[in-house]
Amino acid sequence: MADLLDLDATAIVQALAGKRASAVELLKAALARHEKTHAALNAVVAIDLERALERARAIDDQRSKGDPLGPLAGVPMTVKDTFDVAGMPASSGIAELRRRLAEDARAVALVRSAGAVIWGKTNVPVMAGDWQTANPLYGATRNPWSLERTPGGSSGGAAAALAAGVTPIEIGSDIGGSLRVPASFCGVFSHKPTWGMVSQRGHVPPAPGSYAERDLNVVGPMARSARDLRLLLSVMEDGPLAPKAPGADLTSARIALWVDEPAFVLDRQVRDVVLRLAGELAAAGATVEPIPSPVDVNQLLGAYQVLLGSVLAEDLPGRMLGSMELTRPLAKLAVRRGAPPFSTAAMTLAYTARHTEWMAADAVRARLRHEIMGLFDRFDAILAPIAPVAAFPHDTRPFQKRVLTDSEGRTHPYISMAQWIALATALKLPATAVPAGLGEGGLPVGAQLIGPPGGDGRLLALAQSIDEDIRGFLPPAL
Template sequence: MNDDSSLVSSPPHPAADGAWRSAATVATAIRTGAISSRDYLELLLDRVDRLNPPLNAVVTLDVEHARREADAADRALAEGRHLGPLHGVAMTIKDSFQTIGMRTTSGAPELSEHVAEVDAVPVARLRAAGAVIFGKTNLPIYAGDTQSYNAVFGQTNNPWRLERTPGGSSGGSAAALAAGFTPFELGSDIGGSIRGPASTCGVFGHKPSYGIVPALGQIPGPPGTLTQADIAVAGPMARTVEDLELGLDLLAGPDQWHAPGYRLELPPPRHKDISDYRVAVWFEEASCPIDDRVRERLEAAVEALEAAGATVDREARPDFTFEYATRVFGQLLGAAMCGGFSHQEIEELAERGLREEEEGALAARWASQRHRAWLSANERRLQMRRKWHEFFKEWDAVLLPCLPTTAIPHDHSEPMGARRISVNGEQRPYGEQTLWVGLTGVAYLPATVIPAGVASDGLPVGLQIAGPFLEDRTTLAV
C-alpha cells in the first residue's frame, strides 16, 4: 500500500517481524525454547505502544498481570510442565467478554469501571489452553453496530486506511490482528460481527454453528446474564485458517449444563481434496447488490477454486428467496437485540413501529413484537433450515459476499437507520451490511471468512464460505 494513512503492509510479511507469527507458530516457538513467553509478550506490548495510538484498537491493558502470567508460563516449561496448546501465547480479547481482573465495558458508559470477577466461558477456555491475555479490544456500545466506536474509548480506525472503519462489532479485534498486535482474537457475531471486520481488515474469521461455543459471560446482556441470545455466537479470529481451526477446537464444546451428558464431535471435512468439492456461488441479488470492486476479487477467488478442480455452480440456490430469508433474519434479530430493554422502552418502540413513514419503524416493530409473532418467524426459520439441509445434500458449501463494499468511511450520524453506504455510486441503506451475513446466520450455519485479495481501491475483501450446520470443518477446509 502506498497510502500514508495505512499502518499495515500488503500482505504482512511474517519474516519481517515476529509479531506476525501465527498463534500455533508462537506456541511451538515457546514450547521449543526459540522464544520465551515473556519476550513474546514484550514484543507485542512494544508494538501496541508504538502503533496503537492512531488505531485505538487496544483500549485496555493489564501489563503487570500479563507479565506475571508469562513468567509463570516460562517457569512451568523449565520445570517440564506444559499447560496446553496456547501455552504462554499472549493475546487480546474483545471487550464484550468478561475477563477476570480486567475492565470489561462493552463500550457502555455505565460499565466504564466494571471489572469482571469471572471469565466468560470462551475466555476461560483460552486461559485453560495456556493463553496469556494482556488487553481488550474496542467495539461499538453493546456490540450493536457495524462500526467500532463508543463514548468510553472513542473510535477505532482501520489499519489499512485510518479514515475508514475496521467494521463492527469485532472491529478492534480485527484491527489488532491486522496491525500485528495479537496473533489470535475472540470475537462474537450476531449480524456479521466476526465476518464483517475480518473482511474489512483482511484477516480470517469463523462464525461457528450456533450453540457449539458457549458464550456465557459476554456483555450484553448485563453481567450475570445466563441467556445466550438467539443467532449470536462466539468464535475465533486470526491471520491463518490453521489458527481458526485451533481456536475452534479449544472453544467448542458443551456448556456446564450439558457437559454431564453430552459431548461435541464435529464431523471431519467432507473431502480431503479440493477437486472433490461441489461448491455453489451466490453473488447476485438485486435487493442487495455488491460493489464491482468487491465482485472482482470474489470472482477471482472462484476462478482459483475452479482452477484447482472444484465443481462450481453459479445458479444453484436453496428453495427460498434472499428477500424472504433476510426479512426473517431482520425480525428475529430485532427480538434478539432487545433482551435488555425495559418495559417502557419496549412500549415506546411499539408506538414508533406504528409510524410506518418514520425511519426505523420496521426495526422498532420487530424489536417490540409479541411472542406469537416471534414464534411464527421462528417457524419460518426452521423451514429455511430444512431447505438448507436439502441443499447441502447436493452441495458441500456455498460462496457468498461478506459485505457489499470494502471498508466504509466513518459515519456516526444518528439515527443509525438513516445512514447510507455507497455501492457503485448508488446510495444504499446502511443495514444492507448485515444481509449477506444474515442469510446464513439466521439459519445457524457455520461460515468462514477468508481474505480474497485487495480491491482496486486498495482495501481488502473477504469471501464468506458457508456450509451445513455442524460441519464447521468443511467451511474451514474449503
C-alpha cells in the same frame, strides 16, 4: 521478537516450544507493537500488564521444568471487550459496566486454561450494535489498511489488532456479521460456528450475570490463518474438533457460488474479487457452480429482522421501547404500504414483536433451514460475499442518516450491511470468512464459506486449503 509476532499462533507455539523465545519476551514484544500502533489504530483499549506478566513467567517456569503445557502455552493475545475477563470486565463501550468484579467468560477461561497469556481488551461499538467500531468511552478504532475507514464491527478492534500484528488470535462474537464483516474489512480470517457450539456465558450483552444462550448470537475465533481458527475453536469448543487436521482436497470440493442476488446490494469491485477467488478455486480443481437464491431472501430477511429485533430489544431502555409501542400502528401501516426489511418501521415492529410474531418468524426460519439442507446434499459449501462494499469511511451520524457509497458513486441504505450475512445468522449455520483479495482501491475484500449445521470442520478444512494453496493473509503497510 517482532518477527515472531508476525507469525500465526500455530507457528508461535512452535517457536515457544523450541525455545526461540520465552512467553515473557513475546508478551513484551506484543505490548511494544501495541504502543507503536495505538495512536493510529486505537484497537486495544484496556490492558492488565501485571496479571499477564505473572502468567507469562509461570508458563516459562513450567516449560523450563518440563511440565505438561496447553496447546496455546505462552501465546500473548487480546480479547474483544464484550467478554468478561478477570480484572478486565466487559465494558461493551459503556463506562458503568467496567465498575464491577468479573470472572472469565467461559470461552476466555478455556483459552486461558490452554495456556494463552491474555493481556488486553479490544474495542467495540456500544453494546456491540454497529458495523463500525466507536463508542463514547474509548473513541473510534481505525482500519490499519486506511485510517480514515472503519475496521468494521462489532469485532472491529479485534480485526484491526490482528491485521496490525498486535495479537495473533482473538475471540469475537457474531449476531449480525460481527465476526465476518471486520474480517472482510481488515483482510483476516474468522469463523462463525454453528449456533450453540461455543458457550456465550460471560458475553455482554446480555446484561452481566445472564445464563441465557442468546438466539442468533455465537462466539467464535479470529486469526491471521485458517489453521489458527481451527486451533482456537478446538480449545473454545472443548470438544472433538481436530486442531491439526489437514486442509481439504480441493479437487473433490463442491462449491455453490452465490453472488447474483437481485434483492441484495453488491458493489462491482466486491463482486469481481469474489468471482476471482471462485475462478482460482475452479483452477485448483474444485467444482464451482453458480446458484440462484438458496432460499426466498424476502422471507429470510423478514424472519431475521423479527428474530434479531426480539433479541436486541432486551438491551434497549424501557422508555425507548415504550415510545416504540406507541408508534406500532403507524409502523404497521408503513410496512403494509411497502416499507422494506430493516427500515425504521419494520424494526419498530421487530423490537416490539409479540410472542406470536416471534413464533411465526421462528417457523419461517425452521422451514428455510429445512429447505436449504437439500442444497448441502449437493455442495460442501456456499461461497458468497460478506459485505456489500469494502471498508467505508467513519460515519458518526445516526443509523437512519447513514448510507453506503459504492465504487461507482451510488448510495445504498446503511442497513444493506445486514443482507449477505443474514443467511448464516438467521438459519444458525456455520460460516468461515477468508481473505478473497484486494479490490481496485487496494482495500481487502473477504468472502464467506457457508455450510450445513455442524459442518464446521469441513468449512475450516476448505478455508485452510484456500489459505495455504490460493490466498492467505496480507499485512497492511501500516
